[in-house]
Amino acid sequence: MGKKILVVDDDPDVRSFVLTVLEENQYTPLVACDGVEGLEVIQKEMPDLVILDVLMPRGSGIRLYRHLKTDDALKAIPVIMFTGIALRSFLKSQKVLEAFKGEKIPEPDIYLEKPVEPQELVDAIRKKLD
Amino acid sequence: MKIKKLLFVTKFESLCYDALQSLLDLRKSGLEHVVFLNVIEREKVSMRRGKGYIKEDEVRLKETANIRFIDWAENLFEMGMEVGAYIEVASLIPKILDVVEKETPDLIVIGRSRKGKLEQLYSRSDITELTRRSPVPILVFKHLAEGKMVPAKLFDRPLFATSWSNSSEKAVSCLKELGEVIGELHLMHVVNEKKLNSSDTHDVQSVRKNERNRLEDLCGEFAQKGISARPHVYVGDPETEILKAAREYQATLIVLGFSDRTALAERWLGSISRNIADKSMFPCLLFPVKK
Numbered sequence: 001m002g003k004k005i006l007v008v009d010d011d012p013d014v015r016s017f018v019l020t021v022l023e024e025n026q027y028t029p030l031v032a033c034d035g036v037e038g039l040e041v042i043q044k045e046m047p048d049l050v051i052l053d054v055l056m057p058r059g060s061g062i063r064l065y066r067h068l069k070t071d072d073a074l075k076a077i078p079v080i081m082f083t084g085i086a087l088r089s090f091l092k093s094q095k096v097l098e099a100f101k102g103e104k105i106p107e108p109d110i111y112l113e114k115p116v117e118p119q120e121l122v123d124a125i126r127k128k129l130d
Numbered sequence: 131m132k133i134k135k136l137l138f139v140t141k142f143e144s145l146c147y148d149a150l151q152s153l154l155d156l157r158k159s160g161l162e163h164v165v166f167l168n169v170i171e172r173e174k175v176s177m178r179r180g181k182g183y184i185k186e187d188e189v190r191l192k193e194t195a196n197i198r199f200i201d202w203a204e205n206l207f208e209m210g211m212e213v214g215a216y217i218e219v220a221s222l223i224p225k226i227l228d229v230v231e232k233e234t235p236d237l238i239v240i241g242r243s244r245k246g247k248l249e250q251l252y253s254r255s256d257i258t259e260l261t262r263r264s265p266v267p268i269l270v271f272k273h274l275a276e277g278k279m280v281p282a283k284l285f286d287r288p289l290f291a292t293s294w295s296n297s298s299e300k301a302v303s304c305l306k307e308l309g310e311v312i313g314e315l316h317l318m319h320v321v322n323e324k325k326l327n328s329s330d331t332h333d334v335q336s337v338r339k340n341e342r343n344r345l346e347d348l349c350g351e352f353a354q355k356g357i358s359a360r361p362h363v364y365v366g367d368p369e370t371e372i373l374k375a376a377r378e379y380q381a382t383l384i385v386l387g388f389s390d391r392t393a394l395a396e397r398w399l400g401s402i403s404r405n406i407a408d409k410s411m412f413p414c415l416l417f418p419v420k421k
Contacts (some may be wrong), residue, residue: 060212060213085203086204096210
């Protein structure tokens with residue numbers, strides 16, 4: 001069985017695209033539709049990697065990412081951000097939250113702006129896992 | 131009651147980023163999360179004679195909405211806010227109520243519906259329908275095509291017309307939490323002319339004095355929360371007088387409790403809040419009866 005990769009995205013078309021890429025490359029895909037469900041799956045399944053959207057209902061990817069990186073049991077799980085939100089906006093939001101909450105969070109391992117070609121996604125996953 | 135999370139319902143042509151921006155002052159009093167909702171009407175993507183269901187139309191409409199939401203969300207994320215979004219093909223009111231249940235917002239923001247008079251008589255406006263069924267206060271913005279600019283600071287000079295009802299009490303509890311954003315609050319009560327039928331001047335003046343005292347007591351409660359408030363008693367038809375006061379004091383917003391008339395009575399006899407929300411040029415913050 002391949003390594004477990006969780007896809008957290010509210011768009012069914014995106015989930016379907018990522019799932020196909022993962023299955024074709026012998027990974028074991030897990031899915032969640034929003035930030036709240038994503039955290040539940042992470043705690044239950046402890047995936048090897050998380051592919052995370054930002055703009056989602058019931059808890060954004062920003063909130064989930066901060067949760068992951070501040071939880072000692074989960075902070076080692078690598079995260080690939082996979083979103084339409086610009087990296088500049090993501091980093092700026094982290095700076096504002098850092099100043100407000102007083103906790104510094106590391107930048108995401110890899111940040112991919114949608115859309116990407118399947119090979120680009122595979123390369124990013126391999127870079128983190130293999 | 132603090133406004134920490136708001137649900138922003140938009141069709142884009144009626145409610146845009148300028149309306150959202152005028153609400154961002156609420157961050158000073160605790161707003162931290164905005165959820166966008168775009169409901170694509172079923173008719174726009176439904177079966178067409180000779181063509182069937184057009185998937186491309188749905189994809190195009192959803193992606194158009196998504197592009198706008200991403201742009202708005204980037205601005206809000208950069209301010210350190212939490213943002214969520216729903217884009218759904220559905221019926222408007224059931225979908226809003228569905229999202230309200232999932233997200234539990236403290237305020238719904240929606241543009242005014244533009245149904246014809248006959249259509250409103252039989253099907254009621256979306257606002258009326260929503261106020262009947264939602265447990266959450268509703269802020270009604272006006273249609274952009276009406277050429278009304280959204281005030282930069284929506285809560286700068288709110289006019290709160292109290293009827294001393296259960297829903298007005300909810301409005302009081304919410305406004306008290308907005309000390310950081312309210313410039314000056316105008317409190318008013320409209321005395322019905324029927325109450326002044328007495329030929330005795332003393333009786334008429336007593337009615338005015340009693341209402342004024344009640345309003346002054348309420349102003350005192352607001353003062354304790356750091357909100358400057360001024361009382362005003364008006365006499366006459368409530369709908370006309372509330373709009374008159376809003377113009378006189380250059381209100382940025384009208385705050386109203388919704389009546390607890392039955393749906394049937396409201397449909398045939400009308401409702402002050404509904405009429406003001408539907409007709410006036412001012413944004414209206416409506417507090418529903420339902421708990």
